[in-house]
Amino acid sequence: MAKENTTIYIIxxxxxxxxxxxxxxKKRADYMIGSFWEIGYxxxxxxxxxxxxxxxxxxxxxxxxxxxxxxxxxxxxxGREVLTQWLKVPEQKEYTKYEILLKLFFGSLVPVEExxxxxxxxxxxxxxxxxxxxxxxxxxQRVMGEDQDHLFFYITVLFGExxxxxxxxxxxxxLKLLQETPEKGQEPS
Amino acid sequence: MAKENTTIYIIxxxxxxxxxxxxxxKKRADYMIGSFWEIGYxxxxxxxxxxxxxxxxxxxxxxxxxxxxxxxxxxxxxGREVLTQWLKVPEQKEYTKYEILLKLFFGSLVPVEExxxxxxxxxxxxxxxxxxxxxxxxxxQRVMGEDQDHLFFYITVLFGExxxxxxxxxxxxxLKLLQETPEKGQEPS
DNA sequence: TTGAACATGTAAGCTGTTACATGATTTC
DNA sequence: GAAATCATGTAACAGCTTACATGTTCAA
Numbered sequence: 023m024a025k026e027n028t029t030i031y032i033i034x035x036x037x038x039x040x041x042x043x044x045x046x047x048k049k050r051a052d053y054m055i056g057s058f059w060e061i062g063y064x065x066x067x068x069x070x071x072x073x074x075x076x077x078x079x080x081x082x083x084x085x086x087x088x089x090x091x092x093x094x095x096x097x098x099x100x101g102r103e104v105l106t107q108w109l110k111v112p113e114q115k116e117y118t119k120y121e122i123l124l125k126l127f128f129g130s131l132v133p134v135e136e137x138x139x140x141x142x143x144x145x146x147x148x149x150x151x152x153x154x155x156x157x158x159x160x161x162x163q164r165v166m167g168e169d170q171d172h173l174f175f176y177i178t179v180l181f182g183e184x185x186x187x188x189x190x191x192x193x194x195x196x197l198k199l200l201q202e203t204p205e206k207g208q209e210p211s
Numbered sequence: 212m213a214k215e216n217t218t219i220y221i222i223x224x225x226x227x228x229x230x231x232x233x234x235x236x237k238k239r240a241d242y243m244i245g246s247f248w249e250i251g252y253x254x255x256x257x258x259x260x261x262x263x264x265x266x267x268x269x270x271x272x273x274x275x276x277x278x279x280x281x282x283x284x285x286x287x288x289x290g291r292e293v294l295t296q297w298l299k300v301p302e303q304k305e306y307t308k309y310e311i312l313l314k315l316f317f318g319s320l321v322p323v324e325e326x327x328x329x330x331x332x333x334x335x336x337x338x339x340x341x342x343x344x345x346x347x348x349x350x351x352q353r354v355m356g357e358d359q360d361h362l363f364f365y366i367t368v369l370f371g372e373x374x375x376x377x378x379x380x381x382x383x384x385x386l387k388l389l390q391e392t393p394e395k396g397q398e399p400s
Numbered sequence: 401t402t403g404a405a406c407a408t409g410t411a412a413g414c415t416g417t418t419a420c421a422t423g424a425t426t427t428c
Numbered sequence: 429g430a431a432a433t434c435a436t437g438t439a440a441c442a443g444c445t446t447a448c449a450t451g452t453t454c455a456a
Contacts, residue, residue: 027415028310035317045435055316058309065416067437091424092435109321112332113310120247121217121302123370127244128224129363132298137363143301173392174318174326177385181312184384188377195373196366203362214417214443234407254444256409280452281407 026114029061029069030078034105037079037097039171044070044093054175057151057182070095078104126196138200145193152186155179215303218254219262223294226268226286228360233259233282243364246340246371259284267293315385327389334382341375344368 036042036050044066051061070093073079078101084092097105122144129137162176225231225239233255240250259282262268267290273281286294311333318326351365 028308028313029415031317032313035313038317038320043435044437055313058307058312060416062417063435063437064418064439071437105317106320109314109317110325113314113329115336116311117308118247119217119306120370122305123247123367124217124221124224124244125298125302127363127367128220128227128294128298130359131227131295136299140302147304170392171319173388174316177388178312178316180384181309181381184377184381185374188373192370192373195369199362199366203359214441216443218443232407233409251445252407252409253411253446260409 027069028059029065030073031105031108032059032061033066033069033073033095034078034097034101037095038102038105041094041096043084043095047095055178057155058178073101077101134200134203138197141193141197141200145190148186148189148193152183152190155182155186159183216258217248218250218258219267220294220297221248221250222255222258222262222284223267223286223290226284227291227294230283230285232273232284236284244367246344247367262290266290323389323392327386330382330386330389334379337375337378337382341372341379344371344375348372 032051032055033047036047042050044063047066047070048061048063051059070079070081074081074095077098079095079097082094082096084094122140125140126137158179159176162172162179166172166176221240221244222236225236231239233252236255236259237250237252240248259268259270263270263284266287268284268286271283271285273283275281311329314329315326347368348365351361351368355361355365
């Protein structure tokens, strides 16, 4: 029966807050959930069409005079129903694919520098991510309490913070271990 | 051009160590890389056939008299070449999908208990995972130094340890925040 | 003898990525 | 005038999951 399409619920969840275009949805999703779930236009537009067909959202053309034409989508009662049903069901387990760990796992086939370079790049990437998360967090802390939703957003931001910190701590630990280890098979016997 | 098939390299990497059957590969992969990359039989057997066709592995029938028939696969020189080439290329960024965070993010639509139940279950799951990782780690520490490969395995185990700990710390933090927050819209005005 | 584990596969079908295609508008 | 951003989509296709199908061997 293949995988269940989670994109549906992301779109419904965002539309539950306010009417949005496909482009807006991408923006919002990148910003708010991008650190743990990415979606692309290639999923958004077709899913939106499917949701409209099923009567879970309605489409209208935005009346703004300026800018290119925008299709604005709104959630329907049926859509809200589908969304809340989904929220009442236990989630599937998380899904992670770390190519860096695979490459490290098989790392004995290439010079150690390959592995250290890899980890260095990983650190740079996630130092950046952590910085962004900390900004979100600071912004959120200022507006917390205004809206119940902020608490839930905050909780997901805390998750990102923990994870990125764990990444960075691990990276340093791994680099230290690699530096301590003498390269094998290079010294004269 | 769609995604690149990483399963190929996992199989080649495992075969680089020793000859294995499809069934063995699944076992090894579950045990050694299962915490950050899962593969199923539905990927393994077809990929094995493809790799054989391309001359990256060879297949022979195991001669053991006991047990069901086993197809044993061995990596070829060409296969080893493909594997090391892959190891020299920088990896793509990691890929994560946390359905639990999505459900929490949209959590204001359902009673808070839904969210706390979710996090409780998450904790149980990862307490279990952490326990397993700690066992691997202890085992590995006993044999470290015997083989260069162990260091790389150890590094991936440390990753799992950090991540699972981060999960659990976050879960407690999130639960605390949810408990502190009074349920909205329930009290009489 | 029943169930768990060993062992190998196929088929269906969604998911998600990447590339392509197009055009308006705003900003520098 | 060029580049970036806004904006909406389609097509191809690989990847991966799930379910199905089948049969053996070993242990309780």
